[in-house]
Amino acid sequence: MNTQTSVLNIQDLVVDFDTPDGVVHAVKGVSMAIAPGEIVAIVGESGSGKSQIAMSVLGILASNGKASGKILFNDQDILHLPRKELNSIRGSKISIIFQEPMTSLDPLYRVGEQIMEPLRAHKGLSRSEAKKRALELMRQVQIPDPERRFKSFPNEMSGGQRQRIMIALALANEPDILIADEPTTALDVTTQAEILKLLAELNKQLGMSIVFITHDLGIVEAFAERVYVMQSGEVKEFGSTNAIFKTPKTEYTKTLLDAEPEGAKEPVKKTQDIVLETEKMDVVYGHAPRFLQKDTRFHAVKDTSLRLHKGQTIGLVGESGSGKSTLGRALLRLTESTGKIVYLGNNIDKVPLKSLKPLREELQMVFQDPYGSLSPRMTVLNIVEEGLQTHKPQLSKVERQKLSLSTLEKVGLDPSVRNRFPHEFSGGQRQRIAIARAMVLQPKVVVLDEPTSALDRTVQKEVLELLRSLQSEFSLSYIFISHDLAVIKVMADYVMVMKNGKIIEEGVTQEIFERPRQNYTKSLITSSFNLKELLSEV
């Protein structure tokens, strides 16, 4: 590649990390070139080293990391620049936006002030000039009513709006390159579509290059012009988006492309037994106004009725904050609710919490975050057998372990890992452990709260397969909560769409996806499946 035509030229970049377990080679000799005004995607699964490239470019590697090779920005090697000179480039010529819009803004300052700060520092603008420019930027990233929003604190804004503020911050000094490290992973699909649209527009208007780091091939296909595919620290394949998607050359790219969830679930017969049923369920957080305290009531779930048949999978879809997780928890009586809950013909909504113990065995839950849902100080075996200790105290230690180990095998884990600790496993393996923990008790109903959202697509596919085979083996009933419509489409036979705590639309999966009635449902479906069309409007 010709260095003359590229703003950023990375040559033989090697990044090593010095850890207690020895040296980890995160990036092993990567070269890439980014032309002016180009949108380039770096795709790869977690741990492939794609973020480390971005970190090296900006000189913000963790303290135990060491980068070597060359990073040429406009033919100047910035990898070995002294900090002072690097500071004049990063943040102004090259800027970055991160995944977590919730934590990358300082909660103590108004967002307007935060946009003004780099303007005044880098460009030496006066207060009023900086404010003018900040408002202009906020308009540019399409924040409604910027004058009012200027005075808001980050916690008063939604995730999408915060990400817009982050983009405004990154744009403040008109960079030549914008590095976006999974900028939409934490956002809802509709918000994701809006942010991508915004980035595409900014690319057209300002002519800056965008390096887009993601694990989501759907985004890459719709958004990027060229793609670098990375695996374990190496570039496996690169080329134009079209070429890569139409004629992938390496096995790895093919598996990545194949990893889109597929299949469908036949609806269960109406005659099947109803295992779990709710009527007019309401969940209210907070309390009514009382002496010296404000009204903190928040209606998380409103007037919801649901009927789960044996062997059925109900998909609960909705954006974050729509109350779908709360509903899932309330079904298992992990959150207090009003309204009827019937499990196998028995009313369980009035049963005192203490006498619910026998039910806990049959109603299980799998959580979203495979990193947070396993206690870091317990071994795999201890985690899996905890439920047995609680519910089947009559079992001897040996029987308990035998059962736990066979469950581990069933979820596809080698029983020899029993004495290991969760942090030694990958996300997918951890989620398998979490599933084993729920399955060891042989439950009848499992609430799956975003069980695959934190996983890479290829791993996600395996976990979905596992859930499917477990369902058919034990005729389990699932409540499958997800914001990912692609997953819901293949896993659920019945879909309920939630918005602001209410079920606004429900029906058999195929029907909902083919003939959505509500506008909200339609926009959800377009943002997840027709991203390309949406972006081609730009």
Next chain:
Amino acid sequence: MTETVLTHDNKPSEGVVKGRSLLDTALLRLKRNRAAMVSLWVIIGMTLAAIIGPAVSTHSYDEVYNHFVGEKPSIGAYPKQEQITPITERALSRARVDMEDINISKDNVKISVVNRKQEPLDPRITRYLMRADIFQNVSLEILKADPQRGVISADIKPLRFLMGTDQNGRDLLTRILVSLRISLMVGALATGVALIIGVTYGAVSGFVGGNIDNLMMRFVDLLYSLPFVFFVILLVVFFGNNIFLIFIAVGCIQWLDMARIVRGQTLQLKQQEFVQASEALGVNQGNIIKRHIIPNLAGTVVVYMTLLIPRVILLESFLSFLGLGVQEPLTSLGVLIAEGARYMRNDPYLLIFPALTMSILLFALNFLGDGLRDALDPKDR
């Protein structure tokens, strides 16, 4: 225990992979922190010295050497050559005999004595010399020709005061070792008390939450408002001066901080999904606290503990300084420093040695605490 399980899938027990716990990782990281490792060995060395030191020492901590009051630290042995004659004279004058001649060799003296009264010598006068600390194997040979005279021969007992002696003629090194024992004991016991009460109280309060949490924390506030010194004086007045009382008093005050820290951490842990997962499994609250909350508090607690020990040691020293703590002849670092400060002008070593010991101990504990904090922080990989 695991082998029995393995037979069902006929796998060899070598197949079981031993996991590396967070603690192992932390230890590994601690080992790379040189300051913390040196501190760890210093603390281990000091603890060993405190435990076996006083027993090994040739002096007892409360043994008073009347002839060696306020001796300077020295590697050489006492008595010095020039000290022997006056010490002997004094001892003999108590025995009411006069010294006619003294012949001092390297480790032996020969003294010719004569009785002041016109009587034969009493063989029991040797006891007076034995009491002078510096002689052993004293024997008296009464002259046959004149029973009023005799020759005493005695071996000189070499005494070493590596750090000198205090104003009462007690060996400072032994006293420092004993005081180190007391200080470490106070540190460990009071911290233990604070740990047990604080962690349990804080974990329960944080985990149960709601009004009970409110109530429990207001009780802590109540105890906070109690002035500490007043509390100790009250205890001393009612129960007399007892070292264990000090442990209890210090522990009783220090658990309050621990409870607050643990409660805060628990509130955070409670939100973690693995705790919710256990709730969904139907595990009862006691077991959740035992299995999930407390093990995950370990990092915070260990670090706080290493910072608490020096604080407790200082507190004990402060109390002893005021005269509320350890009583003579037992001693603690605080008492030694207080005494040393009094004689600072003439005998600075009385202040220097205890203060040095205390400083090294506190530095080591603080470095170790810092090292542990870094080692146990999972984010700092």
